Amino acid sequence: MLVENVTSSDNWFQETDLYIFTAGYESRSVYLYSKFASNLTKSNTLVFVLNDCQQFNHISEVVSDLEKKNILINRVNYSDSTQAHKTINEFVIKYLMQHPSIPIRVHIDYSSMPRAWYCKLPFIFETVLRKTDQALFWYSEGEYPSSYQEYPSAGIESISLFSGKPSLRIDSNRAHVIALGYDAIRTQAIISIIDPDYLVACYAHNPQKMNVQEGILKVNYHQLSQAAMTLSLHINDFSFMLSKLREMANDLLTSGDVIFVPDGPKPLILAMSMIPSLINKQGITCLHVARNMECFRPVDVVPTGALFGFSIARNH
């Protein structure tokens, strides 16, 4: 799989491009849509609206706009990743078959997609796309409220294996690579469950906004003090993020199993989730921690206007 960074000015949206996005409770979920709206038609757009988000104003505006264009709206449950993957797969395959000789680009705005959906997409596209096609993943940076209330989401039951396979080595060491975000309490709860042997703390931020990095370091002071190693990554450089994580995983693997526990901004979650499948070696796994479905409190994340993207294509 070839992974390259792209910027939003790179040939923006072309006539034969496809656009896939999810409208969710965060207002940033429709930011990129607002940029592309004039180019979108029934045949080049696949939109998901999460069932529990339809009451939000920005969603109803988008839905009404899409309906005017006769664009089909897929109303799905947050947890139904299998259905979402199937729909995306079928939509892209159908489009490619309709355009057998034209290189196609698929834009995916994963800013508000559930992680179980978007983390599998690169590998779905890797099998679906032809050598001349590209999938472009876009993330709309968002601003969180200065403080908000949450329910704890981390219990043993909320943790699942997303990718990779643990080794059968009884005496091997294990390194846990845990991503940090603003929710230090959630992170600490995860740490209290997994009880890491060797903790690698990892965070990503926009290098243009040093206050974000300072904030992460401050709220996660306790977690960082527990870590044997800390990795700071840039959210706008997905390609480097991926290669750095890959390099670290390979290094740690020589001492034992490596377990990724992603969190924080979505590009970091995506990169960490991809590593086990990219390396494809015994002992590298990725665990996902699901949100609290019983007591979920949506937090609006407003777009800052910054878009970070990367493209994937099949190896030639």
Add this chain to the structure above:
Amino acid sequence: MDRISDLVKGYDGQNPFSDSQARNFSDTKIASEFCPVSNFWSLFNDQHEVLLGTRGSGKTFLLKMMRYSMLKRVRQPQAEKLVSEKHFLALYVPMHLEFVTQITSCSFQEQVQIQLFQFAFNCLLADSLLAELAAILEEIPDKHSRARTNIALALGLNNMWFSKNIDDISDLSSLATKIKRLYFNFDMQAGNMMDLIPPVFKRQICSSLLSVKELVASILDFKEEPTWIICIDEAEFLSEPLQRCINSVFRSDSSRIALKVATLPYYHRTLNTLSSGIVVSPGNDFCYRVVDLPHDSLDFVALTNRLCSHRIKTRFSLDLIIEGLEDFIGVVNKDSQIDYYRAEVGEAKSERCYIEKEMNSLFSKSLRENNANYNFRRKTVYDKFAPVFFVRRMYELSKKGNSKPGWYAGSVMIRRISQGNPRIFIQIMNDLFEKARESELTPKAQHRVICDYVHSLCESTQALEGYGPTIYRNLADIANLLHQRVHSGTLISIGCSFILQISDENFAECMKWIRLAIAYSRLIVDEDTIINGIRPDTKYSLSNAYAAEYWLPMRSVHPIKISIENCRVSNLYTVSNVPSQTNQLSLFEEKE
């Protein structure tokens, strides 16, 4: 005062207490730090047991050390006897979270998940068996004989596990590779390739051992078949259906196989077996055993001394004369409460008669009148009230300007705060060592380190899985209530214990957070409560870390009754995005 910690001043090498997680230790490190507690040797028996212990209580250490390969490194008569007799051979089978969730994350029905678990467990057990057999073979002095036995074992096990016609292995090592290949080539997510798995790996857990244990005894020429002890670690991660697989072994005729299942208190969640309607009975089919140590037990004192002396010697010099914690941090007189009190208030004010006079002035009028008639004032008055009085006075002292007493200090106090938990002990030692790099570890310096540690531990309560915010708020409410009783008004006999009055309709919901608080050492209960469950009249004590944070006497006398209706059940917490302008740390900041 002589303190070995004075040697640490200016030292810039690695902190010997920086690692507190036994899972990550090499076998060599585990063996070298091993201090067999009295519980340990009695684990070698034929009984199925569920070992209940809080996080960091040393369960992993115990189970890892039971293996033959580890026992033979221990120079102790009991270990040497176990190694030479080979009546008990233990295999370590950890249930790591990623190992379990690869099965529980599948969207398969329960029955398929059970099949997958049986397969994965039996592979892991087979791998563990091969590792121990390799360790036993090392004992055979003649290399030809060793090689012959190795091949005989490998071929025999291969025939039993796979097919007699397939001769694709040459020794135990290649057989281990074959087991790993079998495991890795099976796609758990697909889950529909069970036909490709050899039958023995698909049967109930432990069948990979059951099928070969007689053969192993025969090839290794054991006089009698040993009892195989299967040490299942981290069983708290097993879902209920997977725990039923273990219960089924408890219930079945397990034929010289004994399971030792380590888990957190209240995480052995079902007594059901895989057979509908058949349940296991504690006391008959298996026993519960609590592995947490009392902070003042001889075992914990010996263990902490061993940890301290071994790690300091390893870092500095093996010739260093250090027998334990007291040598590292120093001792004030006899290291009792009165000694630290005397060091703060002076000789005159710490005389018993002076203290009694002061205490008397703090008693209620009726108590003062009654006390005058007591014959044995030492026991009935001084011993009963002095611990409360000391805490009151020291707290007052701590509130005066910048003055900090040297109260939470000394070896007894460090062990108390550790609550008999080796991991907490190592974490405190880690902080003390860091402090010793920059200054002398005087009682005042120790006090500051311990205060910081207990504050951090209490704050981290908010982050406990699932019910952290509820536990955090309720324990803070309870601790504040006890603090009021201790420090306001007349002097009363009180500790950090209480009884919760919970209405019937709230009971089930409250049990969730209370059990979690016990599992993570925030609340302390007796063994009976850990084994048989919480009752309406259960007596709880705040952990000693909480007692220190809220300046409460660390004793469990005269529990007060607290109505749970007064406790908050909100499980919300606040996530704060710290603005760059502030320099204040606001982890777990409250904004209610």
